[in-house]
Amino acid sequence: MNKKTKMVHGGIVGDPQTGAVNTPIYQVSTYKQEGVGNFKGFEYSRTGNPTRHALEELIKDLEEGHRGFAFGSGMAAITAVMMLFNSGDHIVMTDDVYGGTYRVMAKVLSRLGIESTFVDTSSLEKIESAVKENTKAIYIETPTNPLLKITDVRKVTELAKQNGLLTIVDNTFSTPYWQTPITLGADIVLHSATKYIGGHSDVVGGLVVVNSVQLGEDLHFVQNSTGGVLGPQDSWLLMRGIKTLGLRMEAHEKNTLQIVQFLTGHPGVNSVYYPGLETHPNHKVAKVQAGGFGGMVSFDVGSGEKAEEVLAKTKYFTLAESLGAVESLISLPAKMTHASIPKERRQELGITEGLIRISVGIEDAEDLIEDLKQALA
Numbered sequence: 525m526n527k528k529t530k531m532v533h534g535g536i537v538g539d540p541q542t543g544a545v546n547t548p549i550y551q552v553s554t555y556k557q558e559g560v561g562n563f564k565g566f567e568y569s570r571t572g573n574p575t576r577h578a579l580e581e582l583i584k585d586l587e588e589g590h591r592g593f594a595f596g597s598g599m600a601a602i603t604a605v606m607m608l609f610n611s612g613d614h615i616v617m618t619d620d621v622y623g624g625t626y627r628v629m630a631k632v633l634s635r636l637g638i639e640s641t642f643v644d645t646s647s648l649e650k651i652e653s654a655v656k657e658n659t660k661a662i663y664i665e666t667p668t669n670p671l672l673k674i675t676d677v678r679k680v681t682e683l684a685k686q687n688g689l690l691t692i693v694d695n696t697f698s699t700p701y702w703q704t705p706i707t708l709g710a711d712i713v714l715h716s717a718t719k720y721i722g723g724h725s726d727v728v729g730g731l732v733v734v735n736s737v738q739l740g741e742d743l744h745f746v747q748n749s750t751g752g753v754l755g756p757q758d759s760w761l762l763m764r765g766i767k768t769l770g771l772r773m774e775a776h777e778k779n780t781l782q783i784v785q786f787l788t789g790h791p792g793v794n795s796v797y798y799p800g801l802e803t804h805p806n807h808k809v810a811k812v813q814a815g816g817f818g819g820m821v822s823f824d825v826g827s828g829e830k831a832e833e834v835l836a837k838t839k840y841f842t843l844a845e846s847l848g849a850v851e852s853l854i855s856l857p858a859k860m861t862h863a864s865i866p867k868e869r870r871q872e873l874g875i876t877e878g879l880i881r882i883s884v885g886i887e888d889a890e891d892l893i894e895d896l897k898q899a900l901a
């Protein structure tokens with residue numbers, strides 16, 4: 525099955541009870557048992573729910589893995605994956621990971637003895653030198669947020685295998701439409717489904733896909749034990765979103781390429797960060813490992829004042845956190861999504877005060893460009 529077909533026909537299609545073409549919302553917490561322990565696959569909805577199960581099967585198919593899991597948010601998904609590790613374990617992570625991921629590692633899981641080191645994972649040498657005796661996994665985000673850095677997934681998985689480590693990939697920005705890390709050797713892929721997978725700014729959710737029976741059993745044990753599951757309504761909304769994921773990703777990409785061209789030619793813009801640009805340091809890797817470059821772009825307008833001026837003037841780019849939905853969004857990472865990162869650390873990473881991040885929607889490109897043009901004027 526090709527990807528757009530899989531988005532419509534993957535997972536569990538329809539409802540065998542009624543012939544309904546979509547999996548219904550099973551708004552139910554418990555299930556009748558014919559005798560003690562004799563039930564039809566579902567006993568209690570934290571453990572398993574038919575609507576959530578249909579979504580979990582679908583994301584498993586899209587990511588070409590062994591088993592899928594749905595959580596109440598991307599952070600719940602990431603935290604559950606981290607619960608596979610033990611106190612004293614160490615994880616090497618991408619330095620400009622999502623701010624919330626940095627926060628849960630540095631401020632929560634560190635208290636429970638799970639250590640992490642943040643390095644520029646676009647450099648294999650830097651990963652290698654961060655691996656210690658107690659390292660258990662390499663966790664990467666590619667492209668990253670907000671600097672759109674690219675890590676070579678295949679090279680990282682090779683390095684991980686040589687050292688007996690798991691590779692975990694946050695695939696939120698690319699989605700399985702453009703990139704399937706498990707086919708590149710990764711063990712665990714996860715998503716903030718709040719973004720492109722949902723795609724309509726109307727649901728918060730997280731998804732995980734693992735590549736083995738053992739990881740599947742282990743993660744189900746964590747999911748059932750810690751309980752951060754996604755509800756049936758939200759599971760259904762994500763399945764509805766996925767049906768058009770391919771169409772949306774194509775539309776985001778088409779608009780983004782035009783906007784990037786406009787921004788690179790604008791005198792008020794110092795630098796443009798986008799993996800689709802030939803000048804991007806890892807453009808070649810991005811081109812090989814992903815089918816598209818995505819709809820996220822960052823650009824520097826020189827100062828915080830100028831950036832705030834642009835943000836105040838745009839009409840179609842809504843000032844908001846989040847990304848990946850049909851409507852275009854604009855944000856100032858230093859003051860919004862990455863405000864929890866100390867200023868010195870932000871400077872080190874290159875997240876300047878004048879850096880603007882946009883999530884390009886599926887509106888008409890001419891309107892979006894016109895909007896940026898007047899805001900930058």
Ligand SMILES: *Cc1c(COP(=O)(O)O)cnc(C)c1O
Nearest residue numbers: 597598599622694696716718729
């Ligand atoms: C938003 C986001 C998360 C966190 O997901 P939530 O659904 O907001 O909990 C994790 N990783 C990336 C790359 C994100 O953009």
